[in-house]
Amino acid sequence: MMWRYFSLIVGMMVLSTFIPTVVDACPSCKTIDDPIVQGFKWSILFLMAMPYIVSGLIGGSVFYIYKHSHRTNNHKPSSNVKGV
Amino acid sequence: MNELEHTSYTSTEGENRPISNARLAVLVLLGAEIMFFAGLIGTFLVFRLGSTTWPPASQVDVRLPVGVTGLNTIVLLLSGFTMFKAQQAIRQGLQNALRNRLFLTGLLGVIFLAVQGYEWVRLVHHGFTLSSGVYGSIFYVLIGCHALHVLVAVFWLLAVFIGATAGRFSVDRHVGVEVCAIYWAFVVLLWPILYVLVYLI
Numbered sequence: 214m215m216w217r218y219f220s221l222i223v224g225m226m227v228l229s230t231f232i233p234t235v236v237d238a239c240p241s242c243k244t245i246d247d248p249i250v251q252g253f254k255w256s257i258l259f260l261m262a263m264p265y266i267v268s269g270l271i272g273g274s275v276f277y278i279y280k281h282s283h284r285t286n287n288h289k290p291s292s293n294v295k296g297v
Numbered sequence: 298m299n300e301l302e303h304t305s306y307t308s309t310e311g312e313n314r315p316i317s318n319a320r321l322a323v324l325v326l327l328g329a330e331i332m333f334f335a336g337l338i339g340t341f342l343v344f345r346l347g348s349t350t351w352p353p354a355s356q357v358d359v360r361l362p363v364g365v366t367g368l369n370t371i372v373l374l375l376s377g378f379t380m381f382k383a384q385q386a387i388r389q390g391l392q393n394a395l396r397n398r399l400f401l402t403g404l405l406g407v408i409f410l411a412v413q414g415y416e417w418v419r420l421v422h423h424g425f426t427l428s429s430g431v432y433g434s435i436f437y438v439l440i441g442c443h444a445l446h447v448l449v450a451v452f453w454l455l456a457v458f459i460g461a462t463a464g465r466f467s468v469d470r471h472v473g474v475e476v477c478a479i480y481w482a483f484v485v486l487l488w489p490i491l492y493v494l495v496y497l498i
Contacts (some may be wrong), residue, residue: 248347248348249343252347252348255346256342256343259335260339263331264332266331267328270328271324275315279315279316
């Protein structure tokens with residue numbers, strides 16, 4: 214039963230690619246000279262890159278803070294002097 | 298408990314954490330904020346690159362205050378520097394310097410908001426409003442969201458300043474100042490990007 218539904222959905226998806234109006238829904242598939250295509254293209258590329266940039270920034274910050282705290286710890290004298 | 302006393306990451310069990318919970322929470326919050334502004338910038342890119350002329354033909358007579366906002370950008374960048382110096386002050390245990398630098402940072406933030414507000418009022422009087430087509434919508438939404446974030450940062454800074462006045466921060470315990478400084482750095486560093494995108498390009 215599941216296999217039948219899956220085949221139906223895949224079949225409909227394949228069929229939809231033959232309908233020009235559905236294909237045109239993809240901004241990158243429109244006329245390349247249209248400026249709006251360039252707008253969508255750069256916007257999509259920008260948004261696709263952002264999660265990686267955000268993950269990198271958070272990961273980098275955590276790594277930097279961790280290394281910085283370790284360095285502070287290693288250079289700290291064993292006495293109770295607060296380093297003022 | 299003497300280990301890592303600058304940032305007080307040590308748990309009650311004595312186990313060293315790589316980063317304090319507060320800092321991690323602010324970093325995750327900033328991740329969400331960056332994605333929010335990325336969505337707005339993505340929208341701006343669609344309109345900007347999708348238009349053959351910018352400003353659009355219907356808004357060609359609109360002149361954004363590039364010079365004044367440029368000076369305002371310097372004011373905000375200066376506030377980022379004073380916030381950094383405030384962080385340095387509390388790391389060295391200088392309570393008076395912390396209070397003075399926090400006050401100066403807040404003052405610069407308020408000046409930034411006041412100039413932005415004044416320029417907005419002038420633009421609205423010239424007929425450039427939120428409903429002035431795509432140009433007006435994206436300008437007020439993008440710049441307005443940033444101004445709202447600066448306002449939140451100013452209130453946060455006020456809370457930290459009150460805490461500093463009450464002597465709640467020390468060399469050992471100043472994570473409240475640190476997380477506020479991270480958020481302030483975000484609103485400061487975001488602004489030049491928005492300024493270049495919206496005012497200059």
